[in-house]
Amino acid sequence: MCGIVGCILKDNEKAAPVLLECISKLEYRGYDSVGIATISDELNIKKGKGAIKEVNNELDLSDMPGNYGIAHTRWATHGKPSKENAHPQIDCSGKIAVVHNGIIRNYVTIRNELEKEGHVFKSQTDTEVIPHLIEKFMDKGLDLEKALRETIAILDGTYAIAAISVDEPNKIIATRKDSPLIVGVGDEQYFIASDAPAILDYTRTIFRPDEGDIVVLEPSGVTVKNKDDEIIEKEIFTIDWTPDMAEKGGYEYFMLKEINEQAEYIQNTLTQKENIEKIIEELEDINRICFVACGTSYHASLTGKYLIESLVGIPVDVILASEFKYSLNALNDKTLCIYISQSGETADTLDALKMAKPKSKTLGIVNVVGSAIATEADYVIYTHAGPEIGVAATKTYLCQLTAIYLFAALLSLKLAENNDDIDLTKTTDLLRQLDRVPEFIEEVLGQSDSIMKMAEKYKDKSDFFFIGRGYAYPIALEGALKLKEITYIHGEGYAAGELKHGPLALMDEGVPVVVVMPPGEDYDHTMSNLEEVKARNAEVIAVTTDDAEIKEDKADDIIGINPDVSEIIAPLVYIVPLQMFAYYVAIDKGCDPDKPRNLAKSVTVN
CATH class of the missing domain: 3.40.50.10490 (Glucose-6-phosphate isomerase like protein; domain 1)
Incomplete structure (x- = not known):
């Protein structure tokens, strides 16, 4: 749940102020500590415990040389919040720096082996094994890219990783597995980030690497290589979010802004009728629906159960994503599994989706275009709620609900064509009422x-x-x-x-x-x-x-x-x-x- 960013700019531009601005936009992903690393003639690092504003007031994070670098804001998993446990983490030589979002499950075994080989560790994090592994492979003559490739072959866990090395100037290497990562392409500026709000001020042109891809950012552009080390082209798309959407807009807190935006964004979700109708046309012989979600999305799913069973009569189960594996044997090709996630990257929900794909039809209801769940599912409904910065879900919850209401109502209309038992009066009345919801919310x-x-x-x-x-x-x-x-x-x-x-x-x-x-x-x-x-x-x-x-x-x-x-x-x-x-x-x-x-x-x- 940490946030990472990286950027490589023109030679005469300083990366640190840009990195600080970008990582500040990701503080909703974690705010235990923050750090930035850049490279000039040497590796420069500033990091500390606390919120970004506090650490910046103490260290002046923007005052660092170099036109490229990486940054991190932390949500602590391994090791308490502290300066030593803050990212970036470095190797023994002080030439390699790494930021990481995820969990390395086998880090203890790796760390023990590296310590036997003479590596010295300074933190309690799982992340610190990554720069030491890269150091080990670079000492054997591999370049940074190949060293990262060898490193991830050893790691067991989830990760989005960005690495830089003094020995390979003007280069950032990144990769991912089960953790979100996007690449932004600007005007002779290139970025990696955990989430789009980080880079909206610089570019809205992005792509998402697949698991195991290695991304190389250089001043000349971006190169992507797949698991087989082949250079590949990625589909590039433009995010329809604007930089203003990720700003407070005069409100004291994002949460209040997002509560007040709900009527507007429900209107956006209501425009998805045509897309939902197309999905329903392709769904045949469904006799059971499973909603799979966590937290707030789970509550949206419970409403979905009441709606669908009431309007359509299809049995509906609502399953916590973390408990989904215990229901796996009950799935078949007549089951539709609906996965709900604001980010489209929720780990338990994504895992549950991957489990179900070989057995059932899958539908994602997500807010982020091109996210992992959106890519993995057979069908996707986007909620179009815009970026939500406040940790507690508000507008994304109501937009999820709106998508569910539309799906239930339109499914009812479709199934009524061959089922006289479905009462369309209730459905048409519901669709009429949905159009008034923004008005009611404003009241x-x-x-x-x-x-x-x-x-x-x-x-x-x-x-x-x-x-x-x-x-x-x-x-x-x-x-x-x-x-x-x-x-x-x-x-x-x-x-x-x-x-x-x-x-x-x-x-x-x-x-x-x-x-x-x-x-x-x-x-x-x-x-x-x-x-x-x-x-x-x-x-x-x-x-x-x-x-x-x-x-x-x-x-x-x-x-x-x-x-x-x-x-x-x-x-x-x-x-x-x-x-x-x-x-x-x-x-x-x-x-x-x-x-x-x-x-x-x-x-x-x-």
């Missing part, structure tokens, strides 16, 4: 002042519970996740009908319970659950229609939603005030909502 955003005051009231609570039934249940789960992600307050989401099966024992005097209760057939049942928790003197926050008749003795606070928001589309609207509530609680507690502790944006390691 919710207009309640920011009242939600801000509510956050101030509850900021010192230590526990929260979120409950809902049917379509409101995934909302409760996602609301709880948002709160604990960015405020560090314990939050749990439950199906409201499960209260008497254990959770009710925890709902005591003064404990806040968020009750999600959109209009519909579950409203009265949920109201009964609300009264149950209120009878235990819990503090109730009701998220319901703004014309709901809830007396003050039943709810301590009410967040009102337009009554035209029906139960079936509630997941697209009712989550927005819960995102806002979590954001304002985090601000009141002095937490950085963009950079929650111990978390990073893209989980690219298992």
Whole structure:
């Protein structure tokens, strides 16, 4: 989940300021430490523990000579955050520097062997074995490219690696396996990066190397060689993101900007109808669907289950990607597996996709064009949510949901051609309602002042519970996740009908319970659950229609939603005030909502 960048510029240009700017755009991937390495006549390295701004204030990371180099922002796995464990990591000679995103599983064995050969290690990281292996092979007469090729043949794990050496000036070597890496082609400027936001200010023309490719960046251009050491051409495409999309745009934090962008980007996802119709045309004889996802995407998948089973009647399972291997034997060629990931690089989800491909049809729902899941899956739906910098997913979640809603509705229309049991009235009404979702979200955003005051009231609570039934249940789960992600307050989401099966024992005097209760057939049942928790003197926050008749003795606070928001589309609207509530609680507690502790944006390691 670390972020890496590299650039090679014109001879009269300094790389360090560019590297600093680029790596700052990837801080959502990790913010334990940062480092930059450039080469002039010698290897120059500056690195330190802490956020990029802190380390830069201390070391002035942009003040380094050289027109090329590499940089890294770290999310610690092996070795605690420290200057010694920060990247770049170097070899014994001090001539080779490496940055790495991933995990080397066999690093202990490699390190022990290298230490027996006389290599001296200075960190606790798994990464440090890489420059020492490169050093070993270069000492045998190999050049940097071939030394890296020999090195990765020994490594067991995941990696995106960039390396430079004093002995081979004006050259950056990079490769990847199960970790994201893009190559950017500018005007006599060439880049590698973990993710596109890093380089948007310099180029939007990119390509993605395949696993095992070796990429060589030089002032004259970029060369790519495949696993067989053959020079190959890569498909180059232009990202439709603009540099402004990856900026705060006047907001204090990215998360608030991204919450406020949701209505706009849902409109982008709604333009995918034609693409989804084409995919559905090719899907024949599907009698089972499996959603596979992690975290927030898992909650989107639960909504998908309710939608598809309700509209179409096809059985749907929702499986955590990390647990998918235990369901592998139940797959067959009539199963459609749908993989949901914002980055398209989520390690567990990508692994699950690779497991399923030989047995089932596969569909990816992702935000990043050309990402690993998009490339690997049989079909892909892009959510077009733009870059999301805040670690806690907001707009990408709603765009995932929108894609799922479109898929479910259009699948219903297709299958109804040969199935009289499918009620198209419900489907056509759903499609009509989807067009109004941006309007409903804008109305919710207009309640920011009242939600801000509510956050101030509850900021010192230590526990929260979120409950809902049917379509409101995934909302409760996602609301709880948002709160604990960015405020560090314990939050749990439950199906409201499960209260008497254990959770009710925890709902005591003064404990806040968020009750999600959109209009519909579950409203009265949920109201009964609300009264149950209120009878235990819990503090109730009701998220319901703004014309709901809830007396003050039943709810301590009410967040009102337009009554035209029906139960079936509630997941697209009712989550927005819960995102806002979590954001304002985090601000009141002095937490950085963009950079929650111990978390990073893209989980690219298992």
